[in-house]
Amino acid sequence: MQILNKQITYGLYLPKNSPHFWLLYYLTDKGYWDFYGTRVKIVDKLVKADLIAVKASEKIPPGYKILIKLSNFEPYSIYLRNPAQNFSFKNKAIILPSKGSKQYRDLVDFLSRQGLKPYKDYTPYFDLPEEIKEEAFMAGIGNLYITSSLTPLKKLNPFAVIKAPDLAVLAVKDDIKFKELQKIISALYHGQKAFYQNPETTGFLSLAPATQQKLFLFLNNEGFFSKNLSFNPVTVALAQQYYNNPQGPFFPESFYQKLFNQIREKVSFTDLLLFVFNKIFS
Structure with missing residues (x-):
């Protein structure tokens, strides 16, 4: 002051x-x-x-x-390669933020509230370099891609938004x-x-x-x-x-x-x- x-x-x-x-x-x-x-x-x-x-x-x-x-x-966007008629997280390979980050914890907590456990109900991909995640997803890696809505992707539009408690x-x-x-x-x-x-x-x-x-x-x-x-x-x-x-x-x-x-x-x-x-x- x-x-x-x-x-x-x-x-x-x-x-x-x-x-x-x-x-x-x-x-x-x-x-x-x-x-x-x-x-x-x-x-x-x-x-x-x-x-x-x-x-x-x-x-x-x-x-x-x-x-x-x-x-x-705290908003997170869910991205799909193709429109989903019966959307589900279960038995999916999901590209997530890096393990140990708050974003990763937010999303794992969200999925746990849906009754889903990593490796048992879905497979988390958290070790991809951030700069290649969008291209990797478009090339066929993973079934879903979830990332912060605050850094919009260049080529994909969000399917839905997760609203984490922050x-x-x-x-x-x-x-x-x-x-x-x-x-x-x-x-x-x-x-x-x-x-x-x-x-x-x-x-x-x-x-x-x-x-x-x-x-x-x-x-x-x-x-x-x-x-x-x-x-x-x-x-x-x-x-x-x-x-x-x-x-x-x-x-x-x-x-x-x-x-x-x-x-x-x-x-x-x-x-x-x-x-x-x-x-x-x-």
Whole structure:
């Protein structure tokens, strides 16, 4: 946190190349933070951050609490070579992410919930180099190919989507004053409305603009993005899973209610002048 000319600048830790954080990319690209009276600067280390964009499965560091959730699940696409009439995972050879990765664990857990065990009910192929998996599958290796939906394949279209239990959140230092959080949540609220009405490509993602546009439509149709800013943003079940605590790293429920009830509907003249001033002299 830095204070310059009586205005606080907050450090935002924002990893690149994750569609989970697309809303924050948009707000940063369009200057929504400044527009509602908050200065935000991207930082490259967690220790410098007042705001952090993080996956729930990666754990929230001590001293931070969740403000909002940004996505609803971890998406994985199922690819087939031919249309399936009676689709089944059973007795199939399935190309999966590399063994030991979180993606591999997500998918093995999903299949286990369907009552399927590796090597007994299906054969996992997890040791193929990532760069040749699509071509290998098209050449006839494996019956199914399951991989992250967030890195679209070039030649194949997904048959279905697996929605694994993970999500992204924006967490804030728990000592940020309520008045400052009001500005942050107002920028998020109004930026989110603009984002869904007119999504744009971003330099935070390394995908080509046309691929970004296609991916956004796909994820939006699947319900990937969190569109409701509401208190208690992560479900109790997820809190129990990731934090071994029914409450999780949350503010009290009454705090969220008060905060979201006081979202600023309009930009003040002072904020507008600050926004213009910062754009000219930053």
